[in-house]
Amino acid sequence: MIGAGGFIGSHLCEKLMTETPHMVLAVDVYNDKIKLLLEQPAGRSHQNTINLAAICTLADYNKRPLDTIYSNFIDALPVVALDVSTNILSECLFLYLFFWCRCIFCLAPELKKKMYSIIWILLMMVIQVRYCSENGKRLILFSTCEVFGKTIGSFLPKDHPLRKPRVQRMVSSLSLIISNRIAYGVVNGFFGWRCLRSLNWIGSRMDFIPGVDGPSEGVPRVLACFSNNLLRREPLKLVDGGQSLRSFVCIKDAIEAVLLMIVCLHFNQDPFYFKWPYLYIFNVGNPKNEVTVKQLAEIMTKSCVRRPHRIISPPLEVPTIDVSSEEFYGEGYDDSDRRVPEMTIINRQLSWNPKTSLHELLASTLTYQRKTYAKAIKRMMENPTAT
Ligand code: UGA
Numbered sequence: 001m002i003g004a005g006g007f008i009g010s011h012l013c014e015k016l017m018t019e020t021p022h023m024v025l026a027v028d029v030y031n032d033k034i035k036l037l038l039e040q041p042a043g044r045s046h047q048n049t050i051n052l053a054a055i056c057t058l059a060d061y062n063k064r065p066l067d068t069i070y071s072n073f074i075d076a077l078p079v080v081a082l083d084v085s086t087n088i089l090s091e092c093l094f095l096y097l098f099f100w101c102r103c104i105f106c107l108a109p110e111l112k113k114k115m116y117s118i119i120w121i122l123l124m125m126v127i128q129v130r131y132c133s134e135n136g137k138r139l140i141l142f143s144t145c146e147v148f149g150k151t152i153g154s155f156l157p158k159d160h161p162l163r164k165p166r167v168q169r170m171v172s173s174l175s176l177i178i179s180n181r182i183a184y185g186v187v188n189g190f191f192g193w194r195c196l197r198s199l200n201w202i203g204s205r206m207d208f209i210p211g212v213d214g215p216s217e218g219v220p221r222v223l224a225c226f227s228n229n230l231l232r233r234e235p236l237k238l239v240d241g242g243q244s245l246r247s248f249v250c251i252k253d254a255i256e257a258v259l260l261m262i263v264c265l266h267f268n269q270d271p272f273y274f275k276w277p278y279l280y281i282f283n284v285g286n287p288k289n290e291v292t293v294k295q296l297a298e299i300m301t302k303s304c305v306r307r308p309h310r311i312i313s314p315p316l317e318v319p320t321i322d323v324s325s326e327e328f329y330g331e332g333y334d335d336s337d338r339r340v341p342e343m344t345i346i347n348r349q350l351s352w353n354p355k356t357s358l359h360e361l362l363a364s365t366l367t368y369q370r371k372t373y374a375k376a377i378k379r380m381m382e383n384p385t386a387t
Helices: 007-019 058-063 065-072 074-086 100-111 114-134 169-187 222-232 251-266 293-306 325-329 344-350 358-382
Strands: 049-051 093-096 138-144 193-198 236-239 245-247 281-284 290-292 320-323
Touching (some): 007 251, 222 236, 236 293, 290 293, 320 325
Parallel strands (some): 193 281, 236 320
16 A cells, blocks of 8 residues: 555554455655554455545645646556556455546646646547556556535625535536546446545544754645644634535544445446446545535534543633734645535445534544644744754
């Protein structure tokens, strides 16, 4: 598993190693999130290749667009090629965790025309499917909610009656691309393809805390940003007022869905695939946990007020402050105003439903954040020059 030391990788490793007969060969430049697992005794043989290495933080899409494309696509190709050419694996399931969709947003500021990036994505998909098809490999493409882009309401004037969340046209254009890709695979007799879209998976070991286990000038995703603010007892920063909506799902629930996908694909439980390929594009998220970013900040702060000894301290006076997106992320930031997963297909096909409520999820995550980072942050604040 490449990128096994990251947020999703560490949870997937843990699940595979503790609850299934799999042995995991973990590859990463860091191992702090999987150290405990590394001490477990080795098992039998390797079955699957999983690539989780990717850049997935908003600030990096803006500031390092080409790095993002390299990390998320180009650098990953030799991994696939190596496996295919050395033929190490007799039956290989490629869980190809691949954040290709965000390339649209990365390329756009540089190439000015989003059309180019859509063509680029289409080409990438064709290459991947052909690879797997020709070599009899199975592929789970790990996409993200980025495919949904913005909602149509976000383009209307602020007081417009229709200014409410609606899925914008980009959904249909990207869905078309995905359908083309699947159709291409089917034409070539390749049916071992599934697509999984992650929608705001959160939990322990997510991202990093700037200056502690990541660059001090880095900007992680919202959960780590807010935890960092709370640990430092400083106001939580609401980008452009924090009105964007997100549905957060517990990483542990999401990993259950990934395992179900692996099992279904492995045993070829696909009676309807040829007729309705779109039935195998799964949204993995939790619509019940939908909140605005502002509400998220309030829930996290309240959790801290209720259980300060078990969690982390709330800000001293002002709980939140508004910051402009330009100030926070730099020029060119393009937020998505709402993301909520449509669950019909995943419910029907995998009988999967997330279980963890947002309050439960945030309480356990904040406890983890305090245990992991509180001391280091305190030291850093007492001796700022050392960092
Ligand atoms: C990010 C990635 O860009 C997606 O590719 C990925 O699929 C997604 O996370 C995910 O986790 O599934 P996004 O939800 O926009 O997408 O990322 P966050 O950085 O968590 O931001 C969420 C919202 O909080 C944004 O509106 C952002 O502007 C806001 N925010 C973030 C704040 O208001 N304050 C902060 O300190 C940080």
